[in-house]
Amino acid sequence: MPKPQIPIWGLSGELAMTGIDHTHNPELRSWVASANGHADFPIQNLPFGVFTPPNEPPRGGVAIGDEIFDLVQAVRAGLFDEETEAVAVCAAAPSLNAFLQLGAGPRRALRARLSALLSEENATLGGRSGLLHRAADCVLGLPAQIGDYTDFYVGIHHARQVGKLFRPDNPLLPNYKYVPIAYHGRASSIVSSGTPVRRPFGQSKPADKEPKFAPTARLDYELELGVWIGTGNGPGDPIGIDRASEHIAGFCLLNDWSARDIQAWEYQPLGPFLAKNFATTISNWIVTPEALAPFRIPQPERPAGDPAPLPYLFNAEDQRCGGMAIELEVLLTTTKMREDGLPPHKLGLSNTRNMYWTVAQMVAHHTSNGCNLRAGDLMGSGTISGPANDQRGSLLEATEGGRDPIRLPTGEERTFLLDGDEILLRARAVKSGFASIGFGECRGVIVDAPTMPGNDVQWRNVR
Incomplete structure (x- = not known):
């Protein structure tokens, strides 16, 4: 032809x-x-x-x-x-x-x-x-077989707001502005959009009580950008910051579900474990770097007094156009809202402008010690929140740790997620003179916890 x-x-x-x-x-x-x-x-x-x-x-x-x-x-x-x-x-x-x-x-x-x-x-x-x-x-389905998954923490407003809940006088730890913080997650439990998410069991410790093993009562979402790795690197072969963007194959939406009560008890000294490895939901389509070219922006300047990135994390071209302008939105529907025919309720609207580190810096740091990445590996940005109350990317922030419930159009309230709640993430890249593009949906509904061996009751409707 x-x-x-x-x-x-x-x-x-x-x-x-x-x-x-x-x-x-x-x-x-x-x-x-x-x-x-x-x-x-x-x-x-x-x-x-x-x-x-x-x-x-x-x-x-x-x-x-x-x-x-x-x-x-x-x-x-x-x-x-x-x-x-x-x-x-x-x-x-x-x-x-x-x-x-x-x-x-x-x-x-x-x-x-x-x-x-x-x-x-x-x-x-x-x-x-x-x-x-x-x-x-x-x-x-999932676009690729995911060999490894790493979740970063580059949303500085999320880091600061969560830090204030636990360390009011010192919300950001000293390493945050020097190191792109991350933890290694569980690739086997990454699921595609629309897959139901079971409420996990785990250990938690209520104040002034002994630890208990039960379904989480503080189930949360995290509004994140997912990053697909393309061409990998060999063991012992770091990817320089000047080459890092060529190893990025595309982007998706990512919800790193989190059990906050389990997390609070288990995370010291080694970080998240059962609180996060039970499920991570991603959107189904890989949006390529080429599609997002019109929406590249200069990486936002660091506030006065912040340290400059160390040389292995600094590249002038990356600072000139390594940032991105993508609106990120999180919405909630409850069982009652769906029964009443109500539209999803917006919980937060943020933007990738709120990322303290660029994606190229994430890749460069990840491999700086010789760690090898492989095609199909997935990275999460960490929760991307904005500074305002209506820009929060998690319920932990939006409800001030559960102290300030969110009121919904049905009269219902939420501090954390109940069974039957569905979280929907959306993204939109918009710029004058160009066609706007999106990512498709990233959604998941919470279903009740399973019956555990040794427990003779079914746990339902955890509050």
Whole structure:
């Protein structure tokens, strides 16, 4: 077939240097009608994921409007050229690890080809059966096999606000502004959006009482950005800050569910364990760095008196455009709200501008001791809160440790999550002169704790 035509969009030299190209043209339209003006997945986005169509095996695809572009069928139809066919085969697999490992160059080439294929100039492709599937008819899964998971703590307002609850006179520990703090989480319990989350059991210690083993009574969410690792590095081979961004394959939303009562009892001296390893929920689509190019910003300047990053964490280019402007929103529905037909209640609206460290600094620090990363590894930003009360990214902050309940439209109150509550995370990148893009949903509903061996009762509706 003739090579699909690529629309031309005039770019200044400055825009071209930032990675912005014809695929970001806000006038670009798709023959997939639902993509034009879509809140999350216009043709300017083109995120990658894994889906299972009805009565067919799982495979890789691209979100476009309310549809999914089937990469298996597109390869079979011969829609890719010599440069991109092998890349598309990797992206069509039921796990995207091999695609992520290819790195930035092949990923950019495939994005350009997909943009051309899906643009309205190639509307004749809309007549081919099998290329599109209604997303609502498909099952979405994890995009890749996650070998390792590391959760950072780069949201400084969250760190400060949580610190005030426990150390009013010294909320930030001395290392925070020198070291991108993180802990290693549990990859096996990372689940895709929509997977129910069971209330976990664990040890906690009420004040002036002996420790107890019971379902958590202080279940919380954390509003985070997830970071997918692309090309890895060998053991003993640190990734320099000047090269770190090339190892980032994309982004998602991430909710690192947290049992605060269990956490308070167990975290000293080694940090989180059972309080966090029971479930982490991520959104289904990998939004590429290329799609987010228009929304890169200078890393916010550090306040006067803060130390400069140590040399291995400082790069002028990263400071110039290593920040991101992405709105992050967390909403809640309760069983009663859903029964009454009420919309989700907004709990907080934050922004990735509130990250104290850049993603490149996270990667550089993670590997600075020679730790090897592998394609498909996942990193979390840590809770990203803003400074205001309506910008909190966790209930621990929003309720002042449970002392100030949130009042809902039904008259219900929440300090922490009850069974039947559903948390929904959303993200939106918006900039004048460009099409806005989103991440899709990251949602999970809390279900009651299981019956434990040795317990002859079922724990329900923990308050």
